[in-house]
Amino acid sequence: MTLKQHLSLTTPLALLALPFLEDPLCALFFWIGGVLIDIDHSIEYVWEKRKFPVSLAAIESFFYNLELKKLYCVFHSYELLVALLAINFFFVQSSYGYSLILGCLLHLITDSLTNQVHWKSYFFFYRLKHAFALGKMLKKELR
Numbered sequence: 001m002t003l004k005q006h007l008s009l010t011t012p013l014a015l016l017a018l019p020f021l022e023d024p025l026c027a028l029f030f031w032i033g034g035v036l037i038d039i040d041h042s043i044e045y046v047w048e049k050r051k052f053p054v055s056l057a058a059i060e061s062f063f064y065n066l067e068l069k070k071l072y073c074v075f076h077s078y079e080l081l082v083a084l085l086a087i088n089f090f091f092v093q094s095s096y097g098y099s100l101i102l103g104c105l106l107h108l109i110t111d112s113l114t115n116q117v118h119w120k121s122y123f124f125f126y127r128l129k130h131a132f133a134l135g136k137m138l139k140k141e142l143r
């Protein structure tokens with residue numbers, strides 16, 4: 001999903017949740033998790049292209065036109081969510097942490113359903129096993 005699509009999905013969900021939340025900041029953390037994990041696309045673009053500043057259009061073209069050879073996207077990893085969940089559960093126990101994780105989970109699920117890469121590509125160790133090669137991440141019909 002594009003950043004605009006994540007904004008269009010996550011923003012109304014965060015606003016709808018507001019009246020049901022004890023702390024309105026939970027909606028903000030949910031929104032941050034649902035939208036801002038795409039920041040890893042910017043990092044990867046700058047790393048690969050050695051260009052800065054960057055435009056959103058250039059980043060989206062780079063990813064959606066499959067101009068990259070390696071797909072790292074470290075924040076797009078279910079393993080990271082499990083680690084965050086464990087840290088939050090055992091050490092922090094913050095409703096902000098759970099809200100952030102829930103937003104990230106929504107982001108990963110919607111990306112998994114809509115993007116050109118196979119759903120397994122959202123596991124860091126799957127990407128690592130395939131040396132982050134984009135060709136191994138694409139859905140079969142795109143290979």
Ligand SMILES: [Zn+2]
Pocket residue numbers: 001037038076107111
């Ligand atoms: Zn994403």
